[in-house]
Amino acid sequence: MEAKILNLAEALRLYAIIGKPLKETGAAHSALVSLRPDEFIQCAEVVLGMTKEELDKEDTWRVLEETIKGINQNRIPELASVVEYFGVK
Numbered sequence: 001m002e003a004k005i006l007n008l009a010e011a012l013r014l015y016a017i018i019g020k021p022l023k024e025t026g027a028a029h030s031a032l033v034s035l036r037p038d039e040f041i042q043c044a045e046v047v048l049g050m051t052k053e054e055l056d057k058e059d060t061w062r063v064l065e066e067t068i069k070g071i072n073q074n075r076i077p078e079l080a081s082v083v084e085y086f087g088v089k
Contacts, residue, residue: 001058003070004049014046015079018071022080028071032064043067047074 006014015022017039021031032040041052044063047070048055055063071077 001048001050001062001066003047003066003073006046006070006074010046011074011076011079014043014071014074014076015083017042017046018076019080019083022071022077023084026077028068028077032068032071040067043071047071 018028018031018035021034022028025031025034032043035043041055044055044067045051047067048063050058
């Protein structure tokens with residue numbers, strides 16, 4: 001299991017889930033903590049390219065680590081700044 005490089009559509013989908021808490025906290029790990037369980041699973045599905053059933057079989061801490069890594073490697077915090085700058089909803 002490894003975080004994947006997202007295309008723009010996937011990055012925007014991830015931003016739609018985590019954008020608001022990410023802007024409020026400024027850090028991926030803090031934003032993930034504030035999500036509901038179903039939102040976290042959606043983030044992990046996008047970042048890791050896995051289904052919920054596949055994620056259930058993995059080590060929870062590893063899923064969390066790789067999801068944080070993927071958010072940062074795909075520059076979702078920077079995407080949040082760009083979206084805010086352009087006023088995109």
